[in-house]
Amino acid sequence: MTLMRATSSVEETKRAGRELASLLTPGDIILLTGPLGAGKTAFTQGLAVGLGVSDRVTSPTFTLVRQHQCANRQGIAVLHHADVYRTNSLDEIEDLALEELVEVGGVAVIEWGEMAAGLLGRTAWRITIEVVNDDERTIVVDEASVGERLAMMQGWAAQ
Numbered sequence: 400m401t402l403m404r405a406t407s408s409v410e411e412t413k414r415a416g417r418e419l420a421s422l423l424t425p426g427d428i429i430l431l432t433g434p435l436g437a438g439k440t441a442f443t444q445g446l447a448v449g450l451g452v453s454d455r456v457t458s459p460t461f462t463l464v465r466q467h468q469c470a471n472r473q474g475i476a477v478l479h480h481a482d483v484y485r486t487n488s489l490d491e492i493e494d495l496a497l498e499e500l501v502e503v504g505g506v507a508v509i510e511w512g513e514m515a516a517g518l519l520g521r522t523a524w525r526i527t528i529e530v531v532n533d534d535e536r537t538i539v540v541d542e543a544s545v546g547e548r549l550a551m552m553q554g555w556a557a558q
């Protein structure tokens with residue numbers, strides 16, 4: 400079984416992100432994949448709302464990574480939001496030290512993250528947003544990457 404959730408508007412993609420947020424715990428890293436305009440940032444915006452971020456989340460293109468303070472029940476203090484589209488340098492991505500950053504009570508979302516997978520020593524959630532047409536997307540979660548949260552993610556996918 401593959402974990403998939405279809406959306407037919409940007410709002411629905413944001414809602415998928417918001418609902419995923421409640422399943423996250425400190426230390427999680429999400430690798431988001433999908434073409435330009437797929438909805439990676441929209442998904443992250445929803446996720447940020449779910450984590451209790453109150454400032455605006457935009458693509459951190461020129462800084463590679465931005466931090467947002469969070470307020471939520473699961474004790475996630477910071478959302479680290481990276482977009483590595485403009486770098487081909489694995490060294491530069493490694494320098495972000497995302498694994499160390501999330502260790503102290505954060506989570507990280509990396510847009511164009513498939514490139515970063517090999518750098519991470521731990522399992523990261525792999526999420527791909529596929530473009531079906533102008534308004535429709537399919538959010539595909541690699542079920543092998545979600546570990547013991549598979550049952551909860553099946554509930555998320557069934558929405």
Ligand SMILES: Nc1ncnc2c1ncn2[C@@H]1O[C@H](COP(=O)(O)OP(=O)(O)O)[C@@H](O)[C@H]1O
Nearest residue numbers: 406407408409412435436437438439440441534
């Ligand atoms: N179902 C959908 N989910 C997400 N975005 C959608 C959807 N339908 C249309 N869109 C549009 O696609 C664009 C997604 O942009 P963005 O989130 O910045 O993509 P990315 O970060 O993947 O490049 C937005 O303009 C949004 O309005």
Ligand SMILES: [Mg+2]
Nearest residue numbers: 439440458510
């Ligand atoms: Mg983006």
